[in-house]
Amino acid sequence: MTPLLADPTPGLLRAAPIEPAGHTMTHARLLRYLEIKVHHLIQDQDWDSIRIIGGYDRTAVISRYEKTGKLFNIERPTAEIHGRDLIVKAFPGADYVQHYALIIATYLAMTGRPVGTVTYQPPEQEECRTALDALDLELDGALVIVGWGLQYLAPENGVWTRGPGYAWQRTEVAGRRVVYLGFLHSIWGDVAGRVVARLAELGACDVVYVGKVGSLTPGVEPNAWLATGNTSLVRGAMVSWDDFFGDYAAAHDGVRSGLHVSSPSILLENRDWLAQHTASYAFVDPEIGPMGAAARQAGIRFGYLHVISNNLATHYAADLSNERHSDVLRQRAVLVDRIRTIITGRLTASPTHPLGESR
Secondary structure, eight states: OOSEEEOSSTTOEEEOOOOGGGBSSOHHHHHHHHHTTSOHHHHHSOOSEEEEEEOOOTTSBOOTTOOOSSSSSOOOOEEEEETTEEEEEEOSOHHHHHHHHHHHHHHHHHTTOOOTTEEEOOOOHHHHHHTTTTOOOOOTTOEEEEESSHHHHSOTTOOOEEETTEEEEEEEETTEEEEEEEESSOOOTHHHHHHHHHHHHTTOSEEEEEOEEEEOSTTOOTTSOEEEOSEEEETTEEEEOOBSSTTTGGGSTTEEEOOEEEOSOGGGOBHHHHHHHTTTOOEEESSHHHHHHHHHHHTOEEEEOEEEEEESSSOOSOSTTOTTOHHHHHHHHHHHHHHHHHHHHHHHHOOOSOTTOOO
């Protein structure tokens, strides 16, 4: 079944559920993944219509399933009730709005509820761009480290300064300004590319993204390896960038390097998709490609150093449905220490932009 169907109302698309039997996650784990994402108002009751739009609105109804126990990426899309109709507001990004619409439609189908009620409205480019105007920092040639695990990468005694939807702190490593930047909301897919573009506007010379990728290579155990590289397949085109790490990260034990493919939604990564990509590509996630493309366009360096969190080609106990399990957290703590060591070593070995030097 196609995930995109035209809706009679101009500007809207109807989200059809994916076929769970064809997905790379098992039925039970896919449902669990959806349950931890879907707003409680949708899980608790039926609606005549559910429309997903771009809009960052923390005054709307906040999901009771928002994440706890971490500083960043804790916010889910919010909901606004209009009688028997529900408007779901996701941070403005084409990939994120589509992804969340597919999540809702698939959840409803898997729980035996009507799915024809779900539509989504892709946000306009200008709306997506201006959504990040609130991000305002004096970077002046800094390396900006953005993404996951920042509370463990940043100095333990550092103080986080909060802005609207984000928080940051500064430090200095090997004579280099370093800014740790975390977002409370998701920077899924094309949103992440606009984050890099905005950071370049604000004066960043380098951006490093720390996050999680899926492996497309059979036999690569989750939460035991790091991933890096400098090329991604983005909407059918190969994109390479000036890599902050060069060959440095890949030379370390426990780090795998390879070609990356950008996917707008985990829901679209079924077994047919895997068969088309597994021979040529090593990793998948939604953000790396758009970020690398934005860095190349802006003329700054970009690098990623990610935990391999799941494997689409081989089923393991750990996957995207149980990331808060104690064993997973323990393994990832070891990998975060390794990430911090590699970033520090890269700056110490080659501080190419000394403190105070701007572009």
